[in-house]
Amino acid sequence: MINYAELEKKIKKHELDSCYIFCGSDEKLIKDHVEYITNSVLDKNFIDLNYSKxxxxxxxxxxxxxxxxxxxxxxDKKVVVVYRATFLEDNSGTKNSNDLKNKxxxxxxxxxxxxxxxxxLIIYYxxxxxxxxxxxxIKKLDKKACVIKVDKLKGESLQKICKNLFEGAGAKIGKSELVLFCSQVDNNMNIIINEVEKLVSFANGKEITKKDILAMMPQKSENDIFNLVDFLSQKNIKRALDILNELIYRGEKIPFILFMVTRQFNLLFNIKLGTENGKTKELLSSELRLHPYVxxxxxxxxxxFTMKRLxxxxxxxxxxxxxxxxTSTDDKTNIEVFMVKTVM
Incomplete structure (x- = not known):
């Protein structure tokens, strides 16, 4: 299993593999990697004739x-891309779905x-x-194909990408402001692009300041709350408690954590109610003031979740x-009891 830097070196040396398998949590970043391979292999004049998805x-x-x-x-080559390759995940779901995945x-x-x-052949999950x-x-395929785990960008790599996004939008941002932005933004390319657009629009042609960043950026803990609720949906209480402990370690107060979890469940309830009534993603994102990706x-x-469980x-x-x-009982114990009850 290699990372993107190693993949890039291989592509530049024209060391092509017959199959690439990508996995990671940031789909936008994975898509960028897939596009990099495709553009390196295919002539843009004939790409439509030699590309299947x-x-x-x-x-x-x-x-x-x-x-x-x-x-x-x-x-000389053609490219076949398989996205949403759920047959690469370990079995879960119904017997019929598992049979298809195994096949x-x-x-x-x-x-x-x-x-x-x-x-x-490029496959990603x-x-x-x-x-x-x-x-x-995925681990079993490591010796049969080029497997790339797409980790989140961090450090100088993340700063370089963000700087290019700001410059591409015609905005000015200083080095210390760029570092602050990268430390505050959720490490997801779709969210990063959205936050850059918001800041550029907010600055309105002026150089972006630290005050602008602190005023416009959402708190990083929002993504942790999403993951915490996601583990509760899977009834994986251990992983949910791990995130709770991380949030407490970072200084988040338990009443605030509960407030954010409550907000998440309320949003999920409204979203589920909306989708069951035929509302589109675009309409829901507008009504609930959410970014379309989120x-x-x-x-x-x-x-x-079922409506009853929500x-x-x-x-x-x-x-x-x-x-x-x-009550004067321990807040941490109370929220842990709450989390256990949600998965019962």
Whole structure:
């Protein structure tokens, strides 16, 4: 398993693999990597004729394999991309869905024994949270394909990307302001792009200041709250408690954590109610004042709950808030009890 820097070196040396498998939590970053390989391999004048794309959660691997077998047009190579490759995740869900996943995974294994030389197959699977790790299936493919774990950008790499985004939007930002921005923003490319756009618009042609950044940036803990609720949806209390402890260690107060969890459950309730009434992602993001990307993630998260369970969890939030305000018992114990009750 390699990282993006190692992949970039291989591509620049024209050391191409027949199959690339990407995994990570930032889909935008993964898509950028896929685009980098595609643009390095295909002539842009013939890209439409030598590029195919399939939804891995719906397409059987036989169809994908057939596309890989066809010859490229006016090119040495063709590229086949498989996104949302849920057959790379460890089994979960219904027996029928697991049967399809296992069949596709076995066919991929067979395909990799003798891949066609004219095709580069690119497969990617997006993690549900930042804390998810590569599945056992992905690990098994490490020696048969080039597996790339797309980690979050950090340090100078993140600063370079953000600086390019600001400059591309025609905005000025100093070095210390750039460092502050990178320390405050959630490490997700879609969110980063959105926050850059907001700041550029807010500054309105002036150089971006630290005051602007602190005024406009959301708190980083919002992403942790999303992940905490996500683990509660999976009834994974251990991982949820790990995030709770991280938040407390960083100095977040327990009443504020409960407030943020309550807000998340309320948003999920309204989103689930909206989707059941036929509302689109665009309408929901407008009504609830959410970025479309965030709204899409929350729609996915809301599907993990029933309306009954969301109502019950909101009631538990209100009960726990009363306990925190009216008793002198340990706040940490009370919120831990609350979290256990949400998964019962």
């Amino acid at each position: 399939f939804d891995g959660s719906k397409t059987d691997f036989e169809t994908i394999s057939d596309a890989c077998e066809t010859m490229p047009f006016m090119s 596709n995974f076995l066919m991929l294994n067979e395909y990799l024994k003798n891949p066609p030389p004219q095709c580069i 997006t993690f549900l949270s930042d804390r998810e790790k590569p599945s056992n299936k 709204c899409e993630k929350m729609i996915s998260q809301s599907n993990k 109502k019950r969890n909101i009631e538990l939030c209100l009960e726990t808030e009363k306990v925190l305000k009216s």
